[in-house]
Amino acid sequence: MAIPDHLTLEIVTPDRSIAHGKVDEVVVPGAEGSFGVLPGHTPLLSTLTVGEIEYRRGDERSYVAVSFGFAEVLPDRVTILAQIAEASDEIDVTRAEAAVKRARERLERPVAEMDYERARLSLLKSLVRLQVATRRGRH
Numbered sequence: 557m558a559i560p561d562h563l564t565l566e567i568v569t570p571d572r573s574i575a576h577g578k579v580d581e582v583v584v585p586g587a588e589g590s591f592g593v594l595p596g597h598t599p600l601l602s603t604l605t606v607g608e609i610e611y612r613r614g615d616e617r618s619y620v621a622v623s624f625g626f627a628e629v630l631p632d633r634v635t636i637l638a639q640i641a642e643a644s645d646e647i648d649v650t651r652a653e654a655a656v657k658r659a660r661e662r663l664e665r666p667v668a669e670m671d672y673e674r675a676r677l678s679l680l681k682s683l684v685r686l687q688v689a690t691r692r693g694r695h
């Protein structure tokens with residue numbers, strides 16, 4: 557079979573579409589590590605962790621913060637069903653900084669194991685948001 561010349565990328569959350577279109581490459585934060593996808597990739601299904609999706613169209617790179625979900629990879633298509641996701645230009649930096657502060661305070665004084673895990677995930681999500689926000693306008 558001929559190798560397709562691009563990938564059709566779709567990133568959706570339960571309430572909206574974040575990205576849809578033709579791209580040349582996608583890097584996905586899989587639960588077992590980030591992996592890159594080029595056209596012609598072997599089909600696979602992966603769960604997602606908290607991390608950054610990067611996709612490239614020509615020389616233009618775009619970034620999305622994601623928290624959990626699934627990725628389906630086909631030779632000519634990548635579909636990401638994210639529980640929560642924000643494109644880099646949608647991220648409210650002040651909100652993410654406040655969430656980092658809150659989570660750090662909780663981690664310093666955990667009252668239960670559950671709180672600790674929630675605070676740990678909240679810290680991770682907010683740090684990823686801050687990282688993705690720094691990508692704005694950088695291609």
Ligand code: ATP
Nearest residue numbers: 623640641642646647648649651652655678681685
């Ligand atoms: P916060 O404590 O600030 O509410 P959170 O990590 O608890 O953050 P989530 O449960 O991950 O928030 O997300 C709830 C909704 O808010 C989602 O739609 C998510 O995309 C959005 N969201 C959360 N933080 C930000 C942010 N810093 N900028 C833009 N959207 C955000």
